[in-house]
Amino acid sequence: MICNERQYKITLNQLEKFKAALDGLSQPEDSDWLQVANKNALKSQISDLESQLSEYSMLKEGKARYSLSADLSSLPRVLIQARIGKGWSQKDLAETLSVPPQQIQRYESSDYMGASLSRLIEVASVLGVSIKETWSGSNSVDGNSVFIWEGESNVEWNKFPIREMIKRGWINLKHQVSAVDAVKEYFSHAAGPEYATALHRKKFHGGNSPNEYALLAWQARVLEKARYQVFSGKVSGFEYNDNWVEELKGLSVKDDAPVKVKEYLAKKGIVLVIEEHLSGTYLDGAAMMLETGNPVVALTLRYDRLDNFWFVLMHELGHVFLHLFDSLNMDFFDEGDIAEDDALEKEADEFSLNSLISPEQWDLCLSRFSMSRESVLNDAENLGIHPSIIAGRIRKENSNYTILGELLGQGCVRKLFGETNS
Template structure:
């Protein structure tokens, strides 16, 4: 874990040096191919690990992560360090607050607080607002941009899953619901989805129930696996040139249904699953255990404008973030706020794909504010009027206008929930 700006700079230099070494290994034609592959894989693994630490530090220091939680006592040192970084404190600044020498904080963090007394840990926890549940809370206590991870699946308290709701939906069959939930999760997702390899990045206006997130994710991956095993899913390529075809489908009366078929043909599994209580989700993007992208929508709002924007927002995560070194699963509430650069990028991706910025500036409906103007602009741009109507409603924060143009009650009838 990176503790300071100096370590951050050193780590970036390490990545650069390892990258040079990787290039040399790949270009060394005198080495046997098998040996080159072994060395290349080892270097790539080292680079990925350091890049993940760099991203973690960036997320914490930028304020993009406002809340994190862990349930293993062994994770307490990591939580204390995360809390310090997320609150913008250097080791020296924390030491000054506690009337300590900076070197003492440096030693504590370097040894993961193994030499700290209980009274000192309590003092540090109080100063950093770390609760006994081993979580830290930044300045924004509503946790609008949260990051959840466990050290391993053994840390997960399966009794805290929404067991009754899962049983009601037919996901659990056994009498021991907690054990059934564990088995269901392990079968559908796998233990790696409850570890730091699959950290959950949540954009929400409310602090979400992370156990409901895990349960919902397992269900989504279970449905996606069914699509994959049935042969419906084509190989995926990291190429978004076909998205214009998806934009044109917005004009089709069966656009949502055809969109799912198009995504499958491009190697992306589109899953529809209602959100669980306490998650406030509109959509999510993640990688399945086999490596293909999964986009999940809850259809919390059965409207075309919501469907198209959320779909393209999640596709933004697919093409911009899922295959980067972030290693995050993204869970989004459309109305979630916060100054998260990652979510801003996905928002901008969706807006530009649906209506390029220059074209948007030329839309007269933004000023005329009439149904007729929206219909004219939509015809000119070759998109469904709901997209323009929904964007104007959101930009003006006026959800009483264009009610007849947003495509209410159209999506669910095409995309039956819980169906592959």
């Protein structure tokens, strides 16, 4: 992690050297495995350096959020991020703590390994970071989980859903390649040259406990499809700005709204990928980051209804704008239940609900009380949105799933994306 301007300049210089080295390599033949490996290694180094430079710049410019609370394992990194995010130099923090600047440099260069507990508490207090530590026993059946792989060596490749991956055409056992080797080869290609894109932390929210390897395989597939869209020139560069969400929901009144949404998001630098969930994942949607800096929103269309499409889409966009650029370094995977005790999911839920219908607008909707077809259609026309959005919200808030079913747009989404689920 970059901690100061000097390190930033050094890293920038290293990046230019790696890029020059990559440009100097000739296009390798498929059979020249050594040259291919060298090229992939350079791409991995470049991706890592670009990620560090981007994180430092966004923290310094106030464009990235850092966590105001941290568990003990992530505390050192969060303290550095909090210091940069406050606009403090290492010297500024040293003066506040009445210690030599060199001491802060030593702390941060070693991830605070030499700091006492009392010093860590003091630094956290000065920077406004609270410390929390939670534990979940092995008997926990809660679907809310965080999955972490420290690196490729921690992955048990034989646990991937190999049969289903073969059935979907993601891998094949050509030339008598073993199933494990085929999975590793696919994952290397699909997840990209920087494995960390798919291996780092995943936060799953839902009522079921998912198969972590099915999650990993599904994400690799999503990233592969997202990367193809970006490299094909179909997606613009991303700017951190959500003032267009109001215009986005206005597309809901169009007959081919989901397709129009994909085109609209691409112009805003966000990749929308449709990919059916794998057995054992219970997924409705996910939000993650491509190495290009483009956010990726992935939907499974597990429930083929317009109301579900819009709620899950906006929920994942909530993660993009509220959480994806903060210091948690997580991808978000969601089973579409409303969150009750998860702060991050509640924030995404509120973003979704309020972006589709503001609290002020919802207060004026007569259909909340009459719950009739005519009142829903009237409110939808007044708000300029599809009736399914209002009908779905009424059913959810009243826990009554026997009403307004004809307004949900059942079976209207998957067919728009065709068989490829691109």
